[in-house]
Amino acid sequence: MPPRKAPTARQRRLGIELRKIREHTGLSLTAGAAMLGTDRTTISNIESGRFGVSPERVRSWAGHYECPDVAYIEALADMAAERINGWWEDYRGDLASDALDLAELEHHAAAIRSVQIMYMPGLLQTEDYARAVFSESVPPPSPARQRRQLSHRLKRRDVLDRANPPACTFLIHEAALRMTYGGSKIARGQLDYLLKQSDRDNVTVRAIPFAAGGFPYASSSAHYVCGTVPQLDTVQTDTATGSGFLVAETSLENWRVALNRTEERSLDPESSRDFIRKIAEQV
Secondary structure, eight states, rough: OOSSEEEEEHHHHHHHHHHHHHHHHOHHHHHHHHHHHHHHHHHHHHHTTTOOOOHHHHHHHHHHTOOOOOOHHHHHHHHOOOOOOOOOGGGTTTHHHHHHHHHHHHHOOOOOEESSSSSSOOOOHHHHHHHHHHOOOOOOOOOHHHHHHHHHHHHHHHGSSSSOOOEEEEEHHHHHHHTTTTOHHHEEEHHHHHHHHSSSEEEEEEEGGGOOOOOTTTTTEEEEEEOGGGGEEEEEETTTTEEEOOOOOHHHHHHHHHHOOOOOOOHHHHHHHHHHHHHHHHH
């Protein structure tokens, strides 16, 4: 089997989890290879996501490593069994890999929690709003690249319409609600669309007013994507230069606490809708 040239975030994550299981037993690569009857290069390539691995081998390795968490192991086996090329692969080579990795994470999400400070959540953006946001990039994207960015952004929204959509909670700061990307007309259209989406059974929108004061990680927007088991959760953070993906147990727990505290300081869903309506009247 030839190595993968560019493993996706999900493929890398499977390898990371297999390495965690091995290291938890205190085994080195060499010792692990000896136990599993293979060589250290093979294990290294699988743990880096460069080589695939079968569900049967995942279960076998977990047995040798004496991992007792059946639900966790079955979730890893399911990851190993995946052989899909998702819609996001059509954008490979055109867009940054982190954009594709985020779409892949959302596709497999059991639930999503998002906190946004300066922008509307990507999954809830209108076409006009998204275009206005992309137009502010430095350097500005070419027309062809912007079309691809916009197409990808809008395609991500389909996850909300699938048969069993993830339960999504969006915490949106007042700063993001008041930013008029593209002008007042586009901003009002975006706020109206946000209100419409908040009526979905699987979508909860909660506003964080300036009056709420401070909250954890107040300078960071983040997307907390829940896996089928908590160990497979992922946090995607936004920066001016791209996205970062956090999978360490400490980082996940810190973000769970931060999101819980932020949600406690946000308005309830009905009060949030009233709050957004008032802002829409003012822009």
